[in-house]
Amino acid sequence: MADRTGADLVVERLRAWRVPRAFGYPGAAIAPVVAALDASGGDPEFVPARHEETAAFMATGHAKFTGEIGVCLATQGPSAVHLLNGLYDAKLDSKPVVAIIGEDISGPLGAAHEEIGLSRLFGDVCQFVRYGRAPDQVPAVLDQAFRTAAATRSPTAVVLPRDVQLARVPDLLPQTAGIVSATPGEPLARVLPHAADLDAAASVLGTGQRVAILVGQGAHGAADEIVALADRLGAGVACSLLGKPVLDERLPFHTGVLGEVGTTAAARLMGSCDTLLLVGTNDPWVDYFPVPGQTRTIQIDIDGRRIGTRYPVDVPLVGDAVETLRALLTRVPGRRHEQWRGMVESSVDRWRAEAAERAAVPAEPINPQLVLQELGTRVPRSGALAVDVGSVLYWYARHLELPPGVAAQLCGTLGSMGCALPYAVAAKLARPDRPVIALLGDGAMQFNGLAELITVAHHWRQWRDPRLVVLVLNNRDQSGIGGGRTLTDELADRRPDVPYAGWARLLGLHGVRVDRPELVGPAWDEVLAADRPSLLEAVVDPAVPLNPPEPALADLRGLFADGDAARRVRERMLANRVAVEAEDLV
Incomplete structure (x- = not known):
């Protein structure tokens, strides 16, 4: 067998780790790896993005939608810098991504063109940053990167000099001292809390009179267990933004998303409960948590470092959500509190009526809440959603109740604009048979969506189901805030208008522009039935208020009738928020 190159070894290890595709932007320093991928027959496939940042978002989106390890490629210098935003998204939302960076420095260090200290550059965002200094090191260093990414649910980075990628290697690699050519590992081991901790948690839940469950992304796959526990206790349920797809939001006791972007029902639940169970969540909306001291709290998380970082915890349970909840169900007595459950369900009914009223309020020309409300009854049951940052996040959180089976992802903790279309591309490439x-x-859309729509136009003919629908809420508001800003602010920040639907049609896609409320529903029907990817441009009113719900303090049902007492509790909540924000900055 002919000698291979270091780049061929990269492809072999990606194939061994069952990586279906790598996202990137080609450049000279990574060109040998790209060429080897092109010669691999699509196993794995190289997907060129229009920018390295969107390539990193695609890799993170792949990890979020599939549960697999995402891979992105870049070269040294500014190309590597551009990866950081997507990698920080992976770090803060705990997703495994491996970045492979090519380096081509032939001159003295410190004097080369486009030279940046990559170890320091990636040292904060990646727990693992390694160089492959010789071709026979490539398999081992890549295996270590993949193992670390999987074990820590975080991004890692491997730097490969161009001459290493080009170097010839024998068919049988020598076992150099200190270098072990490893093989891909098996799934991570089960993690279950100690029996004594489970017993303590069951005791707290069993004695609670008003139990609330807050569900995060770490509870994926545990829907049946959460519903069973909630029914056994008569508990109410709320979710974080990242936890929104975990449960059927149409359940009568599901109060919706918690936080500034969330619902009044979720805020009331937190304000009135006496027992709180946190399942796989690190939700940052601490202002909306119960006042410290109001509840007895249990937290389940696979990562013990996260327990108690947002809110005081009485019983920590380090373990897998599904396994831990099943163990709790065998211990928690059936004490369903009907009065509390009735209060929760009445609050949910009031919120749903309020949301419908908000969406029906006339606006100029269209109320953006109506656009999401109309989508709610039309979301394909096998579909996937990718959500960006800005006012659209508020409307998604409140007005789009996700049915079971619909995957939805967003840049939850980093909150970076420009994630949705790269996510959607990754989701569609992973499952070309489902609508996205x-x-x-x-x-x-102006930030990077206009460019990445070219990527959609390049790939869509290969998809079994051609539907990838891009909704653009066109409110011409530069701030991304919307909702009752002053006229002076609006005029100062207003961005140039772009014919978004026209741009889609220019690329050979389907484009629809709607500026009348009665046409919103038919417009959704049209784009969801199109025989190619579509862009729905909805011209909406930037003055529609965001109306964040009042924090939990406002719903303690008269517990603090005294104004001074309420002021003191509000001060404690503010101090708690400042402490958490300060910890995040360290």
């Missing part, structure tokens, strides 16, 4: 919908504002 991207929800974004005109700011995100």
Whole structure:
């Protein structure tokens, strides 16, 4: 067998780790790896993005939608810098991504063109940064990167000099001292809390009179267990933004998303409960948590470092959500509190009526809440949604109740604009047989969406189901905030208008522009039935208020009738928020 190159070894290890595709932007320093991928017959496939940042978002989106390890490629210098935003998204939302960076420095260090200290550059965002200094090191260093990414649910980076990628290697690699050519590992081991901790948690839940469960992304796959526990206790359920797809939001006791972007029902639940169970969540909306001391709290998380970082915890349970909840169900007595459950369900009914009223309020020309409300009854049951940052996030959180089976992802902790369309591309490439919908504002569309629509146009003919629908809420509001800003602010920040639907048609896609409320529903029907990817441009009113719900303090049902007492509790909540934000900055 002919000698291989270091680049061929990269492809072999990606194949061994069952990586279906790598996202990147080609350049000279990574060109040998790209060439080897092109010669691999699509196993794995190289997907060129229009920018390295969107390539990193695609890799993170792949990890989010599939649960697999995402891979992105870049070269040294500014190309590597551009990866950081997507990698920080992976770090903060705990997703495994491996970045492979090519380096081509032939001159003295410190004097080369496009030279940046890559170890320091990636040292904060990646727990693992390694160089492959010789071709026979490539398999081992890549295996270590993949193992670390999987074990820590975080991004890692491997730097490969161009001459290493080009170097010839024998068919049988020598076992150099200190270098072990490893093989891909098996799934991570089960993690279950100690029996004594489970017993303590069951005791707290069993004695609670008003139990609330807050569900995060770490609870994926545990829907049946959460519903069973909630029914056994008569508990109410709320979710974080990242936890929104975990449960059927149409359940009568599901109060919706918690936080500034969330619902009044979720805020009331937190304000009235006496027992709180946190399942796989690190939700940052601490202002909306119960006042410290109001509840007895249990937290389940696979990562013990996260327990108690947002809110005081009485019983920590380090373990897998499904396994831990099943163990709790065998211990928690059936004490369903009907009065509390009735209060929760009445609060949910009031919120749903309020949401419908908000969406029906006339606006000029269209109320953006109506656009998401109309989508709610039309979301394909096998579909996937990618959501961007800005006012569209508020409308998604409140007005789009996700049915079971619909995957939805967003840049939850980093909150970076421009994630939705790269996510959607990754989701569609991973499952070309299912429809995908991207929800974004005109700011995100101008940020990178216009360019990545070219990527969609390049790939769509290979998809079994050609539907990838891009919603652009065109409110011409530069701030990304919307909702009752002053006229002076609006005029100062207003961005140039772009014919978004026309751009889609220019690329050979389907484009629809709607500026009348009665046409919103038919417009959704049209784009969801199209025989190719579509862009729905909805011209919406930037003055529609965001109306964040009042924090939990406002719903303690008269517990603090005294104004001074309420002021003192509000001060404690503010101090708690400042402490958490300060910890995040360290």
